[in-house]
Each structure stands twice: as C-alpha cells, then as structure tokens.
Amino acid sequence: MTDGTAPLPLQQAVVALGGGHGLHASLAALRRVVDEVTAIVTVADxxxxxxxxxxxxxxxxxxxxxxxxxxxxxxxxxxxxxxxxxxxxxxxxxxxxxxxxxxxxxxxxxxxxxxxxxxxxxxxxxxxxxxxxxxxxLPMALTPMDITAEVLGHDPAYPDLVQVVRGQVEVATTPGRILGIQLDPAEPEACPEALDAIRYADWVVLGPGSWYSSVIPHLRVPELRRTLVKSEAKVIVVLNLGEQKGETSGYAPEDHLGALLGHAPDLKVHTVLADPGSVPDPDLLESVVASAGGQLVLADVATAPGSAQHDPVRLADAYARIMSGVTGSDAWR
Known part of the structure; x- marks a missing residue:
C-alpha cells in the first residue's frame, strides 16, 4: 500500500493523543484507514x-x-x-x-x-x-493549563543545577535536559467526552510529536491517565524521526520511549512504531520495547530518508497493517 493506494477502512475506533504537526500527520493517516477517529489534543499552548x-x-x-x-x-x-x-x-x-x-x-x-x-x-x-x-x-482538559519542566543545565553556566521552566513554548525550546514535566494546575478537569472515547476505543495512538510539550502532557492529567491504563484499547506509540532541538536534544529512540513510560510506568504498550532510518540500534530498541511488554515494528514512514516529517500515506499503511495484525517481518518488505 506504499504506492499511494488508500487502504480499505477498518471497522475500528481509534483515539489519537498529541498536538501540533505530529498529531496532524497521525490524523491525516488514520482518517484514511479506520472508520472512527477521535483526536484528544493538548491544550497548553x-x-x-x-x-x-x-x-x-x-x-x-x-x-x-x-x-x-x-x-x-x-x-x-x-x-x-x-x-x-x-x-x-x-x-x-x-x-x-x-x-x-x-x-x-x-x-x-x-x-x-x-x-x-x-x-x-x-x-x-x-x-x-x-x-x-x-x-x-476534543481537548484533553476543559481549562487552560501550563506545562512546567524540571531541567538539568538550563543555564549553561550551571550545568549541574536543576531549574523549573514554565510554559509550553519555553519547555519546547529549553536548553539542558528535561527530567520530567508537570501541569499547572496539577489536576485539570479531563474532558468527559475524551474519557468516553478512550473507554470505547479499540486502539490508542500516542505520538509522534513534541515529546514533552505535546505527547507526555496527556499522561499528567490524572483522570486521563487512569482511564488509559484501565482501557482495554491496544496502545501504539509512534516514535519521532529524530531528536527535537531543545526538549529532546541527544535522545535516542529508546530514550523517547523511556521518558514516556517514566511518566506512566503502568501503561501497557502493544506496539512501538519507528522508521528504520531513525533507529541506530534496532536490537537495543527491540529489547527496551519487549521489556515494556510490546512489539517493535520498523516501517518506512518518513517523507524521505533523513526527513523529520512523517508521510501520512506511509503512516496510514503502517497503521493498517498493525491494526489488521499483519506485523511479521515478511509483511513489511
């Protein structure tokens, strides 16, 4: 299906969580392959x-x-x-x-x-x-919020000092290494319709997107996280095509997954999807994914080799195969 042919719609209810350009690419792919799509969007800009x-x-x-x-x-x-x-x-x-x-x-x-x-x-x-x-x-919560991050080495003059950075834009562009994020208020009211969508979903997709400012914030809304953990939906984590200058500078694919699970260690992951061109050590990533109870799927989902953007048609092809249970190595040739 990588020739641009649209896959047949799958009778699946899919919820995609994120924000910005990453969620845009994921939704543009999902609307091509499933008959029910709900976006749950970060509202901290x-x-x-x-x-x-x-x-x-x-x-x-x-x-x-x-x-x-x-x-x-x-x-x-x-x-x-x-x-x-x-x-x-x-x-x-x-x-x-x-x-x-x-x-x-x-x-x-x-x-x-x-x-x-x-x-x-x-x-x-x-x-x-x-x-x-x-x-x-749908919004992930009903009131605006701010993201705060603990950042090691935010000030280059004090590389061992941990400081708090406030605001989605500031978190997304911070120098230093982010240790974790919080929301202010810490327990925003989750959107009830978003919770219902997760409860009745067949699949939940996390990523791609700005990791700390668009993807992980969903896991910091307590009621949203509890609903995700209790849901019987299968979770797909879509890894970014590389590090993002600022919030994930120096991150390898396994670091992205580790940061996600560090904010929700009880989240059950079914599949981790990554582009082979962005995975320097597939064996290491596969080991980390397996330790989280999931399976690793490598598929060409970038617009071009070395690109930082996901191609909606290729991503649609990957989603269709994963959700159809076609994930053996021969299926991706």
Missing amino acids: NGGSSGRLRKEFGVLPPGDLRMALAALCGDDEWGQTWADVLQHRFQGTGEMQGHVVGNLLIVALWELLAAKGQSQVEGLDWVGRLLDARGRV
Missing part, C-alpha cells in the same frame, strides 16, 4: 496566535485543536479548501498579524455558544460539521 487568544479571552488555546480539525478534512475539493482556510495565517503589520483564521473561528463559536449555554466541545463539533471532518476533535 502559550505562544503565537493561540497564546494571544488564550490571554485575551480566557479560553482554551485553539491552535492545536485547529490543526487536528484540518488534518481530518477530506482529500476532495471541499475538504482541502476548508483545510487551507482554517490554516490561513494573516500577514501584514497590524494587530491581526500572525492570527490564524481557524483560531478565530473556533473562539467565535465558543463565544456564541457559551451565550446559549453550550460547551467548548459542542463548538468544536460545529466546526467539524462545517469542514465535513472525518473524525472528532
């Missing part, structure tokens, strides 16, 4: 258009929610036109500079619906209907 709207209106930052909705748009003219509109960023030099159309649309709907006693989730559902989105987008 404090920068750019999202950060400005969050500060001015006291709302959830809409940017990652917008990107997830755009990823679920179809490949037809309607879907791609609305995806482009949703993602359009204003240029110029005035107050609108840098704002994104989709962010403004989401916040406008939230304002209008709040006056009618309707929720933020209902607002996202309205946007999804407008776009004819091939799935549903």
Whole structure:
C-alpha cells in the first residue's frame, strides 16, 4: 500500500493523543484507514496566535485543536479548501498579524455558544460539521493549563543545577535536559467526552510529536491517565524521526520511549512504531520495547530518508497493517 493506494477502512475506533504537526500527520493517516477517529489534543499552548487568544479571552488555546480539525478534512475539493482556510495565517503589520483564521473561528463559536449555554466541545463539533471532518476533535482538559519542566543545565553556566521552566513554548525550546514535566494546575478537569472515547476505543495512538510539550502532557492529567491504563484499547506509540532541538536534544529512540513510560510506568504498550532510518540500534530498541511488554515494528514512514516529517500515506499503511495484525517481518518488505 506504499504506492499511494488508500487502504480499505477498518471497522475500528481509534483515539489519537498529541498536538501540533505530529498529531496532524497521525490524523491525516488514520482518517484514511479506520472508520472512527477521535483526536484528544493538548491544550497548553502559550505562544503565537493561540497564546494571544488564550490571554485575551480566557479560553482554551485553539491552535492545536485547529490543526487536528484540518488534518481530518477530506482529500476532495471541499475538504482541502476548508483545510487551507482554517490554516490561513494573516500577514501584514497590524494587530491581526500572525492570527490564524481557524483560531478565530473556533473562539467565535465558543463565544456564541457559551451565550446559549453550550460547551467548548459542542463548538468544536460545529466546526467539524462545517469542514465535513472525518473524525472528532476534543481537548484533553476543559481549562487552560501550563506545562512546567524540571531541567538539568538550563543555564549553561550551571550545568549541574536543576531549574523549573514554565510554559509550553519555553519547555519546547529549553536548553539542558528535561527530567520530567508537570501541569499547572496539577489536576485539570479531563474532558468527559475524551474519557468516553478512550473507554470505547479499540486502539490508542500516542505520538509522534513534541515529546514533552505535546505527547507526555496527556499522561499528567490524572483522570486521563487512569482511564488509559484501565482501557482495554491496544496502545501504539509512534516514535519521532529524530531528536527535537531543545526538549529532546541527544535522545535516542529508546530514550523517547523511556521518558514516556517514566511518566506512566503502568501503561501497557502493544506496539512501538519507528522508521528504520531513525533507529541506530534496532536490537537495543527491540529489547527496551519487549521489556515494556510490546512489539517493535520498523516501517518506512518518513517523507524521505533523513526527513523529520512523517508521510501520512506511509503512516496510514503502517497503521493498517498493525491494526489488521499483519506485523511479521515478511509483511513489511
């Protein structure tokens, strides 16, 4: 199926957790292969258009929610036109500079619906209907939050000092080595619809994406983590195609997996998906995955050798094979 042929839809309910470009790629793949997709999105952004709207209106930052909705748009003219509109960023030099159309649309709907006693989730559902989105987008929690990280060597002058860094943007770009993250507030209210989606999912996908600022935050929402651990859904962890300057500088694939499980040691992993071009030591990674009770699948999922971006069609092919139980070595040739 790597020739671009769309796989047949699988009768599976899949929940994908993350944010930003990584979740966008995963959703663009999943909408091609399964009949029920739900995105559960990190809502801790404090920068750019999202950060400005969050500060001015006291709302959830809409940017990652917008990107997830755009990823679920179809490949037809309607879907791609609305995806482009949703993602359009204003240029110029005035107050609108840098704002994104989709962010403004989401916040406008939230304002209008709040006056009618309707929720933020209902607002996202309205946007999804407008776009004819091939799935549903939900926030991981109902109130904005900040990410804080303990960072070793944040100040190069004091390499042995551990300091606390606050804010999603600041965590994503921090020098030094992140030891762990927390949320503020520490126990944000999880989105009830997100919890229900996990309870009834066949599969849950974690990653790819910014590891500490988009993927792991889900595991720091206590009720969300408990629901994940109790769920009978099979968990797929999709590893990034390399380190991310700042939050995962110097990380090998097994370090990414170790950081994830360090924040949720009781999480049961079914499959770890990685691109062979990003795995220097497959035997070591396979050993680490096996120790977590999972299986390692190596598949070409990058847009090109050495690329840092996942290809949605190749990723769709990998998801289809994993979810169909076709994971033997011969199946990936």
